[in-house]
Amino acid sequence: MQSDIPRTGDARAESSPHADPFLQRFELTDVVDLIYAAALGEGASWQDLGDSFMTLMNAQRATLWLGEEPGATGNLLMHADSYDEEYAYRYVAIDPYREAAGKVGLDETVRRRGDIRLGHEIIPDASYVKSEFYVDFGRKSSRRYMIGGLIGTSKVIPLGLHRDVASQPFVEDDKRTLSLLLPHLQRALQMRARLAPTAASLGDGALDLLPLGVIIVDREMRLLYCNAEADALLGDPQCGLSIARHGRGPHTSASRLVARHPADDAQLCSLVAAASRGSAGGGMQIRARSSALTGDSATLSALICPALRHLSSPGQPNMGTSVVGGAATVLARRLLGRAIPPFGLLIDLFGLTRSEAEVAVALAGGVTAEEVARTRAVTLDTVRSQIRAILRKTGASGLRDFERIIALSSTMHTATAGSRKTGID
Known part of the structure; x- marks a missing residue:
């Protein structure tokens, strides 16, 4: 496939005097496909x-724990061994890296997306080698050096790669390599969450059973495939996506x-262009039309990902999963229709100013702070100051909590309006 992801040999052979010849032939794109x-x-x-x-990172252990994975309660990236059992039974509770990951919230994970850290950047190396975790367990289980990052789906998920004491520490070049892969793992897990619950096998006809749209486009946004x-x-016509005809037929x-x-x-064009060049794409909300700021709420949630061969050719069996260059999946x-409360209700309930209420309604409608400004x-900066005031006055801990409060306020408004119409007190 054509991609702007560099070959591993090109990226590492020049910077690492100990590069294995096999690694020079190993392509990052192969790992992306996997x-x-x-x-x-x-x-x-x-x-x-x-x-x-x-193999790519010259590591002895790889760790990724998805607690909700059916039939797999342990580390997904390696076959279970005695060390995994010992870790799960006792040492997970005193793992300093996992403890640090546990202190990072989901919102912070999103902000730090692509932030790869070496072990000593998480906990000082001198502290780590003296810890009970390393002395009693890490030393014997090839956990001397670590590199990892956080994935934010419905929860914070840490990915870790470990080398033993006989190996060289991970370096900045390793961070750059992993930073090219972590966004794809994030995106793949998001695709899995959306696709897997409905279609255990994404073979012929399965995509038409999905309750979400699967659209394959090339980098020029030309349609290649649409499911039902x-x-x-x-x-x-009320949907935020449409098709523009070029030519007849x-x-x-x-x-x-x-x-x-x-x-x-x-x-959307920017994300599709990026995904078609080999990046992991991104997510966005799509509004129904171009209109005024207020009341212009999003109707669709879209995830833009690399195009996968078995999705692009659903009628052809045994295609396998690999990334197709020059195309993207949307x-x-x-989105469920969101009832937005009137300005006056927000002013009365929370003591917002008129300007703050207008900003609150816009944010609840899916508009970004940049668009509001x-x-x-x-x-x-003015909008951010207003957002801080809104969060303080509504008692919200963050924007997600604010959306919940707005939803409750909308329900209150709807119920009150219904009572007036029916004469119910």
Whole structure:
């Protein structure tokens, strides 16, 4: 496949005098393919991925624990051994790296996405080698040196790679290598969460059973494939996505995917272009139309990912999972309609100013702080100051908690309005 991800040999041979000749032939793109194949259960196992991570990074252990994984309660990246059992039974509670990861919230993980750290950047090396964890367990289980990062899905998930005492420590070049892979692991787990619950096998016909749209486009946004739900979304005039016809005829190759809101279309094109070049893509919300700031709420949640071969060719069996260069997958699902409370209710309930109430309604409608600043012709610092005031006055611990409070306020408003209509006190 064509990709802007460098070959491992090119990236490491120049910077590491101890580079193994095999590593020089090992391509990062092979590991990217394995990431998606393992996460989606299509032609590769988690252990296959773990083996490739350890080969690529010259590590003796790889760790990734997904507690909700069916039938796999331990470390997914390696076959269970006595060390894993000993770790799960006793040493997980005193693992200093896991303890540090546990202190990082999901919102902070999102902000630190792609932030790879060496072991000594998490806990000072002198402290680590004197810890009970290392003295009693880490020394004998090849956990002298560590490199890792955090993945944020529905919870914070730490990924770790470990070398034994006879090895060289991980260095900055290793951080750069892992930083190219971690976003793909994040994206693959998000794809798995959306696709796997409905389709245990993503073979022929399975995609049409999914309750979300699967759209494959090339880097020019030309449609290559749509499943049944995507066809329904694109045919809905209230949906934030549409198709622009180029030329005549019914062929999808003559159609281009567009977002109805210009700002959303620009962001969607940017994410598709990045994913088609080999990056992990990203997520966004898509509004129904281009209109005023207030009341212009999002209708779709979209995840833009690399195009996978078995999704791009669902009618062809045994395709295997690999990334297709020059194309991207858009996974789109409808958002439940959000009732936004009126400005007056927010002012009465929480003592917001009119400006703060307008910003609160915009944020609840899915608009970003940057867009609020641009639309209101104020600085981003001003909007951030208003957001801090909104969080303080509503008692919200963060934007996610704020959305919950707004939803409750909307319910209160709806119930009150219903009581007035029916005469119920």
